[in-house]
Amino acid sequence: MTEIEKIIVKFLNKEANHSELEKLEELLQNDEGMHVFNSFVKTQYLSTLSMTEYDLNNAKESIKSRLRKSERAKKINIYKRMSVAASVVLVLGMASYLLYNTSMVNRPVGKQQPHLIVTGTDKAILTLENGDEVALVKGKKFQTGKVSSNGEELVYVDKERSDAIVGEQSYNFLTIPRGGQFFVKLSDGTEVWLNSETKLKYPVVFKDGMTREVELLYGEAYFKVSPSTAHKGAAFHVLTKSQEIDVLGTEFNVRAYNNDQIMATTLVEGKIRIKRGKIIETLKPNQQAKINHNSDNIDIGEIDVSQEISWINGLFFFNEKPLEEIMIVLSRWYDTEVVFENAKQKYFVFTGILERTESVDDILELIGATSEGQLQFEINDKTIIIK
Known part of the structure; x- marks a missing residue:
């Protein structure tokens, strides 16, 4: 060089x-x-x-x-190095960067109340098999005979060390509110990262010889599944409201929010089969399956998985995304409402990679810096108004 x-x-x-x-x-x-x-x-x-x-x-x-x-x-460093597989990609939201520290960045964002809209953090609600609910937050420990938490993750006792299951299988629920994220390690060793506004149902302990089955009731989750070879050949299934995923030891992301028209399943490593009614499709690494709730089809396409799983690395990855979609993502993480006073602003396209640890004010300022004056943001209590 x-x-x-x-x-x-x-x-x-x-x-x-x-x-x-x-x-x-x-x-x-x-x-x-x-x-x-x-x-x-x-x-x-x-x-x-x-x-x-x-x-x-x-x-x-x-x-x-x-x-x-x-x-x-x-x-204000809005970039970081992110490792994807064996390569390291230098992340640059160039348009934002080259405009930063110019007169455009000094343009006021509007009324700002950062103390009301806060950055997301590790938090969740654990619903136990008896119906009791436990708030999991940083700095608060929780422990029973089968599960423990330090406030940042939830870990279940390995099923080999747990008592034999008698009678019906018992389930826990983990609910991630808006403005939250959490990690859980299931009793079979499967690791799951849960994004904001997500709910997962799973057994406290998986039964020997039976299919390991969990249900993503809504939201987004990244799974790193313990292989069937470590569990006497027991398969692992992920159920959602529109599909069933048959897993054979792999890593993949599922996005299935209630208010999203399209559900997306992205394979990072391994192999999965997706079932929707009588339709069955097999995914290869770096492929994504999309299901429109108004259609019975499963559409398969190639994808840059680093974009889809950027959230587990603490990043927002927006590649030519319309502002309407971007604000849906931001509203979940910052637990805020969004109002478009001018409907045309929904179609403004932005490309950039931003850190989820940034304040909402900084994120809006950086997006606005690329708009050449087209976007005006105002924050009123916990509502972002776009003019």
Whole structure:
């Protein structure tokens, strides 16, 4: 990597010092230099996200703006490195980045009350077999003879160490509210990550020799299933309101929210069979099955799984998503309502990768920075108003 390429990388990561910014500004004074800058960024970064060409003039203005400042503004790092399989992808929401620290970012977001809309966190409601409910939150421990929690995860006793099941199988429910997420390790060793506004039903202990079966009543869950070879060949099934998933030791994501028209099942590793009525389809890794509730078909397509499972890595991954879909995702995580005063704003398209730990104000500011003045956000109590 040449010296100028190193400086470009440092600029994109907001790490370039004053002298390095001067060199970069000098580079952009002629067409050849602009071509070098443009080609390097597009080749090394934008191609990974299939993003469109950014506005180079904004990059120039950003450099000049930073050179004029005697003190660096507080950094807001909206990117992180995310490992997907064996590769590491440098995540860049380029449009947001190149506009940040320009006059557009200084545009007010509107009335802000960040103390009312808070970032999501680990929390859940555990419903025991006798109907009792336990609130699971950070800093609060819970333990019985079969399950324990430190407030951030729920772990069931390995079935080999539990008492033999007598009579009917007993079930627990784990409910994740809006603004929450949680992790549970079932008695067979299967690991499940649950997203906001999700409910899972599962046995306290799986019976030997019987199919291991859980039910995703609604919401989104990522499963890392303990293989059948470790359980005397017992298969693992995931039921939803519209399909049955037959699992053979694998990792996959299921998104089945009540108010979503389409349910999506994405395979990361292994093999699964999806059944909807008499229709049966088998998924390969990096494929997604979509089921429209108004149709009996199962549509299979290739997909970048890193986008679909970004939430378990603490990220929002939006690739040319309309604002209406984006706000549904954000409303679940930040437990807020959304109002579009101008229906046309629902179709504004945004691409970027943002951290779920960011405040809702920062997320809205970064989305707004790419809209060239098209979007105006206002926060009123726990409602986001888009004008």
